[in-house]
Amino acid sequence: MKLYDGGKILIGLMVFVGIATFPFYYNIGKVNAKPELKTDTPAIQAWEKQYGKKECVESKEYMRSEHMQLLNNWRDSVVRDMNRQYVSMTSGRKFNMSLQNGCLECHSNKKQFCDQCHNYMAVKPYCFDCHIQPMEKEENKS
């Protein structure tokens, strides 16, 4: 098989293969750090002692996929309707709708909780554009 204008075509092919296989060589030599979430803050441990198990406002699976929507709804509810009470669909328990005084009360370890997945997925939520980042002690960073 003779190629006409072979040089140009081969350059084009190399560019194509280079782009098409980009993900396969880009990650070579990079550590595949999977997110590791820590849910052993003092507040969570105290909750576990009191109620016998770790639980969030909703089930783990629900929180995993819907937490952003939940937080958005909370914001609307608090800011627009002045309603700060959330009743859990799973346990029926009442919770205070608040990021800093609710979520972050238990999950005081933002770096080892929120940031783990967000950094992994390269997601940058704009929560802390307005809210104050929790102060984390050195021992939590590790």
Place this chain on the structure above:
Amino acid sequence: MKAIISFIAVLILAAIAYVGVDVLNMQYIFGVVIPYLAVAIFVIFMIVRILKWGSSPNPFRIPTTCGQQKSLPWIKYSKLENPSGVLGVLGRMALEVLFFRSLFRNLKTQLRDDSQLTYGEAKWLWAAGLAFHWSFLIILVRHLRFFTQQVPAAVQLVEMLDSFLQIGVPLLYMTDAVLLGAITYLFLRRIAIPQMRYLSLMNDYFPLFLIFGIALSGVLMRYFLKTDIVSVKMLTMSLVGFSPSIPQNPISVIFYIHLFLICTLFAYFPFSKLVHMAGVFMSPTRVLANTSRVKRHINPWNYPVHVHTYAEYEDDFRDKMKNAGLPVEKE
């Protein structure tokens, strides 16, 4: 009818993924085997296709020209419309590939009631085509966040700009809406205009429905049904690292439908009209400089022809020509 069959074909594809994963639990087949196969088919057969095109000779310069050719130095020539060298061709190709310049010239031809032929602007196809292709590219680039460990800054920038409006949670990507809108237009155009409906084939409708299905399943997954996105990235990272494994936390079936439709697109790509992705770079009417006059182009198909020149002819018949009183060049 052709549209309906294409639509049903895409539905069946989605159903295959649904049954395969949700009923038969073949996560490994749909999450690992088929994606690898699809990417391999895509890359290999694209190369095969390009080499096949490359092996056909280009004996003549046949660029479409819409401007003055380069000739004498005092005659102004059109560098982009009638390129005379590499730079001109590069400029022309850049405009063609990035902005669909030739489609911008698309005209509407109509016969008026008083039998006057009129030409009007027809930019909708160009606009929708541009919106569709650019959205698709941006969406593709955005998806690199699932395939890279430290997501490149450029990808994050694209994503940030795409979700700039900060509508809803997860943030709405503008390109998602634009892509769905543009592809809907491209489909309706084929249905609504009688000439287009007559010209359209199965292989025009099928890619439209397939891409619509991909976009729709992606939108459903991101904004409505939701899935465990961290597990999705663990799967994709295991794929690109060649150590495939299905994550422990289950990934919902909408992801596998999305993935299977994409795999279909990848595998279908090199054999369909979608190869215009490569073809646009190899169309002789676009990529050739108009050097018909400056350079001699020899047809590689030429084979040696025995030529009998006039001088030889005269040598053969000189006596007879003289006898007949015909003038000869050499006495």
